[in-house]
Amino acid sequence: MVTKNYPDPKLNEKLRDRYYRRDQSNPEFTKETEKLAGSMAHMCYQCGTCTGGCPSAPRSTYRIREFMRRGVLGLEEEALTDPDLWLCTTCYSCTDRCPRDLAPTDVIMAMRNLAFRRDIIPVNFLKTVTAIYASGHGVPNNDVNRAAREKLGLTRDPPTTHMYPEYIKGIRKILDHYNLKENADRIIKEREG
Amino acid sequence: MTAEHKYAFYLGCIAPNRYPGSEAASIRTSKKLGIDLVPLEGASCCPAPGAFGSIDLNVWYAMAARNIVLAEQKGLDIALICNGCYKSIYEVNHKLKHNKELREGVNEVLKEIDMEFKGTIDVWHLGELLYDPEIVGVEKIRESIKVPLKGVKIAVHYGCHLLKPKKERHLGSTENPMWVEELVEALGAETVQYRNKMQCCGAGGGVRGYDLTHALDITNEKLTNMVEAGADAVVDLCPFCQLQFDRGQIEIEEKFGIKYDMPVFHYAELLGLAQGMNPSELALDLHAINTEPFLKKVL
Ligand code: SF4
Ligand code: SF4
Numbered sequence: 319m320v321t322k323n324y325p326d327p328k329l330n331e332k333l334r335d336r337y338y339r340r341d342q343s344n345p346e347f348t349k350e351t352e353k354l355a356g357s358m359a360h361m362c363y364q365c366g367t368c369t370g371g372c373p374s375a376p377r378s379t380y381r382i383r384e385f386m387r388r389g390v391l392g393l394e395e396e397a398l399t400d401p402d403l404w405l406c407t408t409c410y411s412c413t414d415r416c417p418r419d420l421a422p423t424d425v426i427m428a429m430r431n432l433a434f435r436r437d438i439i440p441v442n443f444l445k446t447v448t449a450i451y452a453s454g455h456g457v458p459n460n461d462v463n464r465a466a467r468e469k470l471g472l473t474r475d476p477p478t479t480h481m482y483p484e485y486i487k488g489i490r491k492i493l494d495h496y497n498l499k500e501n502a503d504r505i506i507k508e509r510e511g
Numbered sequence: 512m513t514a515e516h517k518y519a520f521y522l523g524c525i526a527p528n529r530y531p532g533s534e535a536a537s538i539r540t541s542k543k544l545g546i547d548l549v550p551l552e553g554a555s556c557c558p559a560p561g562a563f564g565s566i567d568l569n570v571w572y573a574m575a576a577r578n579i580v581l582a583e584q585k586g587l588d589i590a591l592i593c594n595g596c597y598k599s600i601y602e603v604n605h606k607l608k609h610n611k612e613l614r615e616g617v618n619e620v621l622k623e624i625d626m627e628f629k630g631t632i633d634v635w636h637l638g639e640l641l642y643d644p645e646i647v648g649v650e651k652i653r654e655s656i657k658v659p660l661k662g663v664k665i666a667v668h669y670g671c672h673l674l675k676p677k678k679e680r681h682l683g684s685t686e687n688p689m690w691v692e693e694l695v696e697a698l699g700a701e702t703v704q705y706r707n708k709m710q711c712c713g714a715g716g717g718v719r720g721y722d723l724t725h726a727l728d729i730t731n732e733k734l735t736n737m738v739e740a741g742a743d744a745v746v747d748l749c750p751f752c753q754l755q756f757d758r759g760q761i762e763i764e765e766k767f768g769i770k771y772d773m774p775v776f777h778y779a780e781l782l783g784l785a786q787g788m789n790p791s792e793l794a795l796d797l798h799a800i801n802t803e804p805f806l807k808k809v810l
Protein backbone atom coordinates (compact mmCIF):
# COMPACT_ATOMS: atom_id res chain seq x y z
CA MET A 319 0.00 0.00 0.00
CA VAL A 320 1.31 3.40 -0.92
CA THR A 321 1.10 5.82 1.99
CA LYS A 322 0.94 9.49 1.19
CA ASN A 323 2.92 11.70 3.50
CA TYR A 324 4.16 15.24 3.87
CA PRO A 325 7.95 15.59 3.92
CA ASP A 326 7.61 17.28 7.33
CA PRO A 327 7.22 14.51 9.97
CA LYS A 328 5.84 16.96 12.58
CA LEU A 329 3.02 17.89 10.22
CA ASN A 330 2.28 14.22 9.62
CA GLU A 331 2.08 13.70 13.37
CA LYS A 332 -0.30 16.64 13.74
CA LEU A 333 -2.57 15.37 11.01
CA ARG A 334 -2.55 11.85 12.32
CA ASP A 335 -4.32 13.15 15.39
CA ARG A 336 -7.30 14.05 13.25
CA TYR A 337 -7.89 10.52 12.18
CA TYR A 338 -11.07 8.86 13.23
CA ARG A 339 -10.39 6.03 15.63
CA ARG A 340 -12.70 3.13 16.04
CA ASP A 341 -12.44 3.06 19.83
CA GLN A 342 -14.01 6.53 20.02
CA SER A 343 -17.09 5.25 18.31
CA ASN A 344 -20.14 3.83 20.03
CA PRO A 345 -22.52 2.24 17.52
CA GLU A 346 -25.24 2.19 20.18
CA PHE A 347 -25.17 5.99 20.18
CA THR A 348 -26.01 6.03 16.48
CA LYS A 349 -28.88 3.61 17.04
CA GLU A 350 -30.31 5.43 20.03
CA THR A 351 -30.07 8.80 18.33
CA GLU A 352 -31.86 7.46 15.27
CA LYS A 353 -34.57 5.85 17.35
CA LEU A 354 -35.28 8.92 19.47
CA ALA A 355 -35.17 11.22 16.45
CA GLY A 356 -37.18 8.98 14.16
CA SER A 357 -34.50 9.67 11.56
CA MET A 358 -32.29 7.52 9.36
CA ALA A 359 -29.38 9.78 10.19
CA HIS A 360 -26.84 7.28 8.80
CA MET A 361 -28.14 8.15 5.32
CA CYS A 362 -26.59 11.62 5.62
CA TYR A 363 -24.29 12.25 2.65
CA GLN A 364 -22.79 15.41 4.17
CA CYS A 365 -24.03 17.77 1.48
CA GLY A 366 -24.12 20.66 3.96
CA THR A 367 -27.52 22.03 2.95
CA CYS A 368 -28.49 21.98 6.63
CA THR A 369 -25.58 24.13 7.79
CA GLY A 370 -25.95 26.39 4.75
CA GLY A 371 -29.32 27.71 5.93
CA CYS A 372 -28.79 27.48 9.68
CA PRO A 373 -29.24 30.81 11.50
CA SER A 374 -26.86 29.72 14.24
CA ALA A 375 -24.00 28.72 11.96
CA PRO A 376 -22.74 32.15 10.81
CA ARG A 377 -22.36 33.44 14.38
CA SER A 378 -20.80 30.46 16.16
CA THR A 379 -18.85 27.25 15.68
CA TYR A 380 -22.12 25.27 15.72
CA ARG A 381 -22.39 23.10 12.62
CA ILE A 382 -25.42 20.88 12.31
CA ARG A 383 -23.70 18.89 9.57
CA GLU A 384 -20.90 18.05 11.98
CA PHE A 385 -23.40 16.76 14.53
CA MET A 386 -24.97 14.61 11.81
CA ARG A 387 -21.52 13.15 11.11
CA ARG A 388 -20.90 12.53 14.79
CA GLY A 389 -24.22 10.74 14.91
CA VAL A 390 -23.30 8.51 11.99
CA LEU A 391 -19.84 7.71 13.33
CA GLY A 392 -21.10 7.11 16.86
CA LEU A 393 -18.93 9.87 18.31
CA GLU A 394 -20.93 10.10 21.48
CA GLU A 395 -18.50 11.98 23.70
CA GLU A 396 -17.73 14.55 21.04
CA ALA A 397 -21.42 15.18 20.34
CA LEU A 398 -22.80 15.24 23.85
CA THR A 399 -20.10 17.33 25.49
CA ASP A 400 -19.92 20.05 22.83
CA PRO A 401 -21.49 23.28 24.18
CA ASP A 402 -22.68 24.04 20.64
CA LEU A 403 -25.29 21.28 21.03
CA TRP A 404 -27.49 23.88 22.73
CA LEU A 405 -27.26 26.56 20.01
CA CYS A 406 -29.92 25.08 17.74
CA THR A 407 -32.97 27.36 17.79
CA THR A 408 -35.12 24.50 16.46
CA CYS A 409 -36.12 26.66 13.49
CA TYR A 410 -36.54 23.51 11.35
CA SER A 411 -35.05 25.13 8.22
CA CYS A 412 -32.58 22.28 7.90
CA THR A 413 -35.38 19.75 8.34
CA ASP A 414 -37.39 21.32 5.52
CA ARG A 415 -34.37 21.51 3.23
CA CYS A 416 -32.45 18.30 3.84
CA PRO A 417 -32.46 16.51 0.47
CA ARG A 418 -32.41 13.14 2.24
CA ASP A 419 -35.23 14.06 4.64
CA LEU A 420 -33.21 13.24 7.75
CA ALA A 421 -34.78 15.76 10.13
CA PRO A 422 -31.51 17.15 11.50
CA THR A 423 -33.46 19.21 14.08
CA ASP A 424 -34.89 16.05 15.57
CA VAL A 425 -31.41 14.52 15.61
CA ILE A 426 -30.26 17.46 17.74
CA MET A 427 -33.25 17.06 20.05
CA ALA A 428 -32.46 13.36 20.42
CA MET A 429 -28.84 14.13 21.29
CA ARG A 430 -30.00 16.70 23.85
CA ASN A 431 -32.25 14.06 25.44
CA LEU A 432 -29.26 11.69 25.60
CA ALA A 433 -27.08 14.43 27.08
CA PHE A 434 -29.69 15.12 29.77
CA ARG A 435 -29.55 11.43 30.79
CA ARG A 436 -25.94 12.14 31.71
CA ASP A 437 -26.81 15.40 33.53
CA ILE A 438 -25.31 17.42 30.68
CA ILE A 439 -27.73 20.30 30.33
CA PRO A 440 -27.67 24.08 30.78
CA VAL A 441 -29.68 25.13 33.85
CA ASN A 442 -32.00 27.52 31.98
CA PHE A 443 -33.75 24.48 30.51
CA LEU A 444 -34.32 23.06 33.99
CA LYS A 445 -35.64 26.33 35.38
CA THR A 446 -38.57 26.15 32.98
CA VAL A 447 -39.39 22.79 34.59
CA THR A 448 -39.31 24.15 38.14
CA ALA A 449 -41.44 27.16 37.14
CA ILE A 450 -44.08 24.87 35.66
CA TYR A 451 -43.97 22.60 38.69
CA ALA A 452 -44.70 25.63 40.88
CA SER A 453 -47.49 27.32 38.90
CA GLY A 454 -48.22 25.43 35.69
CA HIS A 455 -46.65 28.27 33.71
CA GLY A 456 -43.13 28.58 32.32
CA VAL A 457 -43.65 32.35 32.27
CA PRO A 458 -45.95 33.13 35.23
CA ASN A 459 -48.15 36.17 35.85
CA ASN A 460 -47.01 39.23 37.86
CA ASP A 461 -48.64 42.24 39.52
CA VAL A 462 -48.02 44.76 36.72
CA ASN A 463 -49.63 42.36 34.31
CA ARG A 464 -52.54 41.60 36.67
CA ALA A 465 -53.37 45.31 36.83
CA ALA A 466 -53.15 45.58 33.04
CA ARG A 467 -55.41 42.55 32.59
CA GLU A 468 -57.99 44.05 34.89
CA LYS A 469 -58.03 47.29 32.88
CA LEU A 470 -58.61 45.25 29.73
CA GLY A 471 -61.67 43.64 31.28
CA LEU A 472 -59.87 40.30 31.60
CA THR A 473 -59.64 38.30 34.82
CA ARG A 474 -56.62 39.32 36.92
CA ASP A 475 -55.26 35.81 36.50
CA PRO A 476 -55.87 34.00 33.20
CA PRO A 477 -58.33 31.08 33.32
CA THR A 478 -55.41 28.64 33.29
CA THR A 479 -53.74 26.89 36.23
CA HIS A 480 -53.34 30.43 37.58
CA MET A 481 -57.08 30.80 38.16
CA TYR A 482 -57.64 27.08 38.77
CA PRO A 483 -54.64 25.94 40.83
CA GLU A 484 -56.41 22.65 41.60
CA TYR A 485 -55.10 21.48 38.20
CA ILE A 486 -51.47 21.84 39.27
CA LYS A 487 -51.66 18.55 41.16
CA GLY A 488 -52.07 16.61 37.92
CA ILE A 489 -49.16 18.44 36.33
CA ARG A 490 -46.93 17.56 39.27
CA LYS A 491 -47.95 13.92 38.99
CA ILE A 492 -46.88 13.84 35.35
CA LEU A 493 -43.54 15.52 36.09
CA ASP A 494 -42.97 13.25 39.09
CA HIS A 495 -43.71 10.20 36.99
CA TYR A 496 -40.49 11.05 35.16
CA ASN A 497 -38.68 12.28 38.31
CA LEU A 498 -38.12 15.46 36.42
CA LYS A 499 -38.54 17.95 39.26
CA GLU A 500 -36.26 15.88 41.48
CA ASN A 501 -33.56 15.73 38.82
CA ALA A 502 -33.94 19.40 37.94
CA ASP A 503 -33.60 20.44 41.60
CA ARG A 504 -30.59 18.20 42.07
CA ILE A 505 -28.74 19.48 39.01
CA ILE A 506 -29.56 23.14 39.70
CA LYS A 507 -28.26 22.70 43.25
CA GLU A 508 -25.06 21.08 42.02
CA ARG A 509 -24.44 24.00 39.68
CA GLU A 510 -25.63 26.93 41.75
CA GLY A 511 -25.44 25.67 45.31
CA MET B 512 -73.30 38.83 15.28
CA THR B 513 -73.70 35.38 16.74
CA ALA B 514 -70.64 33.24 16.57
CA GLU B 515 -70.86 30.19 14.34
CA HIS B 516 -67.48 28.68 15.12
CA LYS B 517 -66.64 27.80 18.70
CA TYR B 518 -63.17 26.87 19.96
CA ALA B 519 -61.47 26.23 23.28
CA PHE B 520 -59.04 29.15 23.55
CA TYR B 521 -55.67 27.80 24.62
CA LEU B 522 -53.68 30.76 26.01
CA GLY B 523 -50.18 29.49 26.72
CA CYS B 524 -47.95 31.67 28.93
CA ILE B 525 -46.51 34.73 27.25
CA ALA B 526 -49.71 36.16 25.76
CA PRO B 527 -51.78 36.14 28.99
CA ASN B 528 -48.85 36.90 31.29
CA ARG B 529 -46.83 39.45 29.27
CA TYR B 530 -48.93 40.71 26.33
CA PRO B 531 -52.53 40.42 27.56
CA GLY B 532 -53.63 42.86 24.86
CA SER B 533 -53.22 40.02 22.36
CA GLU B 534 -55.54 37.84 24.41
CA ALA B 535 -58.18 40.58 24.74
CA ALA B 536 -57.88 41.51 21.06
CA SER B 537 -58.13 37.89 19.91
CA ILE B 538 -61.37 37.37 21.80
CA ARG B 539 -63.00 40.62 20.68
CA THR B 540 -61.91 40.68 17.05
CA SER B 541 -62.79 37.02 16.57
CA LYS B 542 -66.28 37.55 17.93
CA LYS B 543 -66.89 40.16 15.24
CA LEU B 544 -65.80 37.61 12.66
CA GLY B 545 -67.99 34.77 13.85
CA ILE B 546 -65.48 32.93 16.03
CA ASP B 547 -66.29 32.28 19.67
CA LEU B 548 -63.22 31.67 21.84
CA VAL B 549 -64.18 30.05 25.14
CA PRO B 550 -61.73 29.70 28.03
CA LEU B 551 -59.92 26.39 28.47
CA GLU B 552 -59.94 26.17 32.24
CA GLY B 553 -56.90 24.67 33.93
CA ALA B 554 -54.59 24.68 30.92
CA SER B 555 -50.87 25.03 31.62
CA CYS B 556 -47.73 25.92 29.69
CA CYS B 557 -47.87 23.95 26.42
CA PRO B 558 -45.04 23.00 27.68
CA ALA B 559 -42.25 25.07 26.09
CA PRO B 560 -41.11 22.81 23.22
CA GLY B 561 -37.50 24.00 23.25
CA ALA B 562 -36.99 23.36 26.95
CA PHE B 563 -39.08 20.21 27.41
CA GLY B 564 -38.31 18.67 24.04
CA SER B 565 -34.61 19.03 24.77
CA ILE B 566 -34.86 17.40 28.19
CA ASP B 567 -37.16 14.47 27.54
CA LEU B 568 -39.52 14.18 24.61
CA ASN B 569 -41.77 11.81 26.55
CA VAL B 570 -42.51 14.42 29.22
CA TRP B 571 -43.23 16.93 26.47
CA TYR B 572 -45.78 14.55 24.91
CA ALA B 573 -47.50 13.80 28.22
CA MET B 574 -47.70 17.42 29.38
CA ALA B 575 -49.03 18.64 26.03
CA ALA B 576 -51.52 15.76 25.96
CA ARG B 577 -52.99 16.89 29.28
CA ASN B 578 -53.83 20.28 27.73
CA ILE B 579 -55.33 18.59 24.68
CA VAL B 580 -57.49 16.29 26.82
CA LEU B 581 -58.96 19.33 28.62
CA ALA B 582 -60.35 20.45 25.26
CA GLU B 583 -61.44 16.92 24.33
CA GLN B 584 -63.48 16.90 27.53
CA LYS B 585 -65.18 20.10 26.38
CA GLY B 586 -65.81 18.58 22.97
CA LEU B 587 -64.15 21.56 21.26
CA ASP B 588 -61.28 22.05 18.84
CA ILE B 589 -58.45 24.21 20.19
CA ALA B 590 -57.59 27.65 18.82
CA LEU B 591 -54.35 29.29 19.95
CA ILE B 592 -52.27 32.38 19.16
CA CYS B 593 -48.64 31.31 19.68
CA ASN B 594 -46.30 29.42 17.34
CA GLY B 595 -44.53 27.73 20.24
CA CYS B 596 -47.85 26.50 21.63
CA TYR B 597 -48.74 25.37 18.10
CA LYS B 598 -45.58 23.28 18.00
CA SER B 599 -46.50 21.53 21.25
CA ILE B 600 -50.27 21.27 21.05
CA TYR B 601 -50.75 20.79 17.30
CA GLU B 602 -47.79 18.50 16.81
CA VAL B 603 -48.33 16.30 19.86
CA ASN B 604 -52.03 15.98 18.98
CA HIS B 605 -51.03 14.93 15.47
CA LYS B 606 -48.35 12.49 16.66
CA LEU B 607 -50.57 10.87 19.26
CA LYS B 608 -53.41 10.44 16.80
CA HIS B 609 -51.18 8.64 14.32
CA ASN B 610 -48.74 6.72 16.50
CA LYS B 611 -50.38 4.00 18.56
CA GLU B 612 -47.30 3.09 20.57
CA LEU B 613 -46.75 6.70 21.58
CA ARG B 614 -50.42 7.16 22.43
CA GLU B 615 -50.46 4.09 24.65
CA GLY B 616 -47.35 5.26 26.47
CA VAL B 617 -48.83 8.70 27.09
CA ASN B 618 -52.16 7.25 28.19
CA GLU B 619 -50.45 5.09 30.77
CA VAL B 620 -49.12 8.25 32.40
CA LEU B 621 -52.38 10.15 31.98
CA LYS B 622 -54.20 7.30 33.71
CA GLU B 623 -52.51 8.38 36.93
CA ILE B 624 -54.53 11.60 36.76
CA ASP B 625 -57.72 10.00 35.41
CA MET B 626 -57.30 11.31 31.92
CA GLU B 627 -57.15 9.65 28.53
CA PHE B 628 -56.10 11.01 25.16
CA LYS B 629 -58.77 9.97 22.69
CA GLY B 630 -57.80 11.91 19.57
CA THR B 631 -61.19 13.53 19.06
CA ILE B 632 -60.26 17.16 18.37
CA ASP B 633 -58.15 19.28 16.04
CA VAL B 634 -55.80 22.14 16.86
CA TRP B 635 -55.65 25.42 14.95
CA HIS B 636 -53.69 28.65 15.05
CA LEU B 637 -56.10 31.58 15.07
CA GLY B 638 -54.14 33.01 12.13
CA GLU B 639 -55.02 30.05 9.92
CA LEU B 640 -58.68 30.23 10.99
CA LEU B 641 -58.75 33.91 10.05
CA TYR B 642 -57.24 33.15 6.65
CA ASP B 643 -59.51 30.19 5.90
CA PRO B 644 -62.41 31.46 3.72
CA GLU B 645 -64.64 28.73 5.10
CA ILE B 646 -64.19 30.10 8.62
CA VAL B 647 -63.45 33.82 8.12
CA GLY B 648 -61.31 34.74 5.11
CA VAL B 649 -59.60 37.91 3.95
CA GLU B 650 -62.80 39.41 2.49
CA LYS B 651 -64.69 39.23 5.74
CA ILE B 652 -61.74 40.73 7.62
CA ARG B 653 -61.63 43.61 5.14
CA GLU B 654 -65.35 44.24 5.67
CA SER B 655 -64.89 44.34 9.46
CA ILE B 656 -62.36 47.20 9.31
CA LYS B 657 -63.34 50.62 10.68
CA VAL B 658 -59.92 52.31 10.75
CA PRO B 659 -57.84 51.26 7.73
CA LEU B 660 -54.16 51.29 8.68
CA LYS B 661 -53.16 53.55 5.79
CA GLY B 662 -49.67 54.84 5.22
CA VAL B 663 -47.64 52.26 7.12
CA LYS B 664 -45.34 49.53 5.90
CA ILE B 665 -45.35 46.25 7.79
CA ALA B 666 -42.73 43.51 7.82
CA VAL B 667 -44.28 40.11 8.49
CA HIS B 668 -42.36 37.70 10.70
CA TYR B 669 -43.92 34.26 10.25
CA GLY B 670 -41.90 32.55 12.93
CA CYS B 671 -40.87 28.93 12.63
CA HIS B 672 -43.19 26.45 14.24
CA LEU B 673 -46.42 27.46 12.56
CA LEU B 674 -45.10 26.40 9.15
CA LYS B 675 -42.15 24.13 9.79
CA PRO B 676 -41.45 21.26 9.55
CA LYS B 677 -43.47 21.44 6.37
CA LYS B 678 -44.26 17.74 6.15
CA GLU B 679 -45.95 17.85 9.56
CA ARG B 680 -47.96 20.97 8.73
CA HIS B 681 -50.51 21.91 6.11
CA LEU B 682 -49.84 25.59 5.48
CA GLY B 683 -47.98 25.52 2.19
CA SER B 684 -44.70 27.19 1.29
CA THR B 685 -42.11 27.59 4.02
CA GLU B 686 -39.67 29.40 1.75
CA ASN B 687 -41.78 32.38 0.68
CA PRO B 688 -45.32 32.24 2.02
CA MET B 689 -47.53 35.29 1.41
CA TRP B 690 -50.78 34.53 3.23
CA VAL B 691 -50.01 36.58 6.36
CA GLU B 692 -49.17 39.51 4.08
CA GLU B 693 -52.68 39.12 2.66
CA LEU B 694 -54.09 39.22 6.18
CA VAL B 695 -52.13 42.40 6.94
CA GLU B 696 -53.06 44.08 3.67
CA ALA B 697 -56.73 43.40 4.44
CA LEU B 698 -56.27 45.91 7.28
CA GLY B 699 -55.31 48.65 4.81
CA ALA B 700 -51.57 48.55 5.52
CA GLU B 701 -48.79 47.93 3.04
CA THR B 702 -46.37 45.03 3.51
CA VAL B 703 -42.70 44.86 2.62
CA GLN B 704 -40.57 41.96 1.45
CA TYR B 705 -37.17 41.78 3.12
CA ARG B 706 -34.04 39.71 2.95
CA ASN B 707 -34.18 36.29 4.58
CA LYS B 708 -37.81 36.74 5.61
CA MET B 709 -38.20 33.20 6.91
CA GLN B 710 -35.23 33.36 9.29
CA CYS B 711 -35.95 32.52 12.91
CA CYS B 712 -36.27 35.30 15.56
CA GLY B 713 -33.41 33.67 17.46
CA ALA B 714 -35.22 32.88 20.69
CA GLY B 715 -36.30 29.26 20.19
CA GLY B 716 -34.83 25.95 21.27
CA GLY B 717 -33.84 27.37 24.66
CA VAL B 718 -31.23 29.61 23.00
CA ARG B 719 -32.64 32.83 24.47
CA GLY B 720 -32.00 31.44 27.95
CA TYR B 721 -28.74 29.67 27.09
CA ASP B 722 -26.90 32.35 25.13
CA LEU B 723 -28.80 35.64 24.97
CA THR B 724 -26.15 37.41 22.89
CA HIS B 725 -26.31 34.68 20.26
CA ALA B 726 -30.11 34.85 20.16
CA LEU B 727 -30.06 38.66 19.90
CA ASP B 728 -27.52 38.57 17.11
CA ILE B 729 -30.04 36.63 15.02
CA THR B 730 -32.82 39.10 15.97
CA ASN B 731 -30.55 41.99 15.11
CA GLU B 732 -29.92 40.62 11.63
CA LYS B 733 -33.66 40.34 11.03
CA LEU B 734 -34.32 43.87 12.26
CA THR B 735 -31.58 45.23 10.00
CA ASN B 736 -33.18 43.51 7.02
CA MET B 737 -36.62 44.88 7.92
CA VAL B 738 -35.31 48.42 8.27
CA GLU B 739 -33.52 48.10 4.94
CA ALA B 740 -36.88 47.31 3.33
CA GLY B 741 -38.46 50.41 4.88
CA ALA B 742 -40.66 48.73 7.50
CA ASP B 743 -42.47 50.87 10.10
CA ALA B 744 -43.41 47.91 12.27
CA VAL B 745 -43.13 44.14 12.64
CA VAL B 746 -46.16 41.90 12.84
CA ASP B 747 -46.02 38.30 14.01
CA LEU B 748 -48.29 35.49 15.10
CA CYS B 749 -46.31 34.46 18.15
CA PRO B 750 -45.95 36.16 21.55
CA PHE B 751 -42.51 34.58 22.04
CA CYS B 752 -41.23 36.03 18.76
CA GLN B 753 -42.95 39.27 19.77
CA LEU B 754 -41.09 39.28 23.09
CA GLN B 755 -37.81 38.54 21.34
CA PHE B 756 -38.27 41.42 18.88
CA ASP B 757 -39.84 43.85 21.36
CA ARG B 758 -37.82 43.39 24.57
CA GLY B 759 -34.96 42.16 22.44
CA GLN B 760 -34.55 45.67 20.99
CA ILE B 761 -33.86 47.01 24.49
CA GLU B 762 -31.30 44.24 25.04
CA ILE B 763 -29.77 44.84 21.59
CA GLU B 764 -29.30 48.49 22.48
CA GLU B 765 -27.61 47.54 25.75
CA LYS B 766 -25.37 44.89 24.23
CA PHE B 767 -24.64 46.14 20.72
CA GLY B 768 -25.46 49.86 21.01
CA ILE B 769 -27.93 49.70 18.13
CA LYS B 770 -31.33 51.37 18.42
CA TYR B 771 -34.27 50.56 16.16
CA ASP B 772 -37.46 51.84 17.85
CA MET B 773 -39.39 49.36 15.73
CA PRO B 774 -42.84 48.62 17.18
CA VAL B 775 -43.77 44.95 17.28
CA PHE B 776 -47.36 43.75 17.11
CA HIS B 777 -49.15 40.47 17.31
CA TYR B 778 -51.55 40.26 14.36
CA ALA B 779 -54.50 40.22 16.78
CA GLU B 780 -53.45 43.63 18.15
CA LEU B 781 -53.21 45.10 14.67
CA LEU B 782 -56.59 43.63 13.73
CA GLY B 783 -58.01 45.15 16.94
CA LEU B 784 -56.69 48.60 16.02
CA ALA B 785 -58.12 48.33 12.52
CA GLN B 786 -61.49 47.20 13.86
CA GLY B 787 -61.53 50.37 15.95
CA MET B 788 -60.33 49.15 19.33
CA ASN B 789 -58.74 51.89 21.38
CA PRO B 790 -54.97 51.45 22.07
CA SER B 791 -55.79 51.42 25.79
CA GLU B 792 -57.97 48.36 25.18
CA LEU B 793 -54.86 46.61 23.82
CA ALA B 794 -52.44 47.37 26.69
CA LEU B 795 -49.93 48.67 24.16
CA ASP B 796 -48.21 50.48 27.04
CA LEU B 797 -46.86 47.08 28.14
CA HIS B 798 -44.77 46.89 24.98
CA ALA B 799 -41.09 47.62 25.50
CA ILE B 800 -40.93 49.65 22.29
CA ASN B 801 -43.14 52.74 22.23
CA THR B 802 -45.99 52.30 19.76
CA GLU B 803 -47.09 55.97 19.85
CA PRO B 804 -45.29 57.17 16.69
CA PHE B 805 -46.83 54.27 14.78
CA LEU B 806 -50.29 54.96 16.22
CA LYS B 807 -50.00 58.65 15.24
CA LYS B 808 -49.39 57.58 11.65
CA VAL B 809 -52.42 55.34 11.41
CA LEU B 810 -55.07 56.75 13.76
S1 SF4 C 1 -28.79 18.47 4.58
FE1 SF4 C 1 -29.26 16.34 5.20
S2 SF4 C 1 -27.96 15.04 3.91
FE2 SF4 C 1 -27.16 17.15 3.74
S3 SF4 C 1 -25.55 17.22 5.33
FE3 SF4 C 1 -27.42 17.98 6.28
S4 SF4 C 1 -28.37 16.18 7.21
FE4 SF4 C 1 -26.82 15.43 5.78
S1 SF4 D 1 -33.21 23.73 13.26
FE1 SF4 D 1 -31.32 24.11 14.40
S2 SF4 D 1 -29.72 23.16 13.19
FE2 SF4 D 1 -31.52 23.31 11.86
S3 SF4 D 1 -31.24 25.24 10.73
FE3 SF4 D 1 -32.46 25.71 12.55
S4 SF4 D 1 -30.98 26.32 14.15
FE4 SF4 D 1 -29.83 25.29 12.51
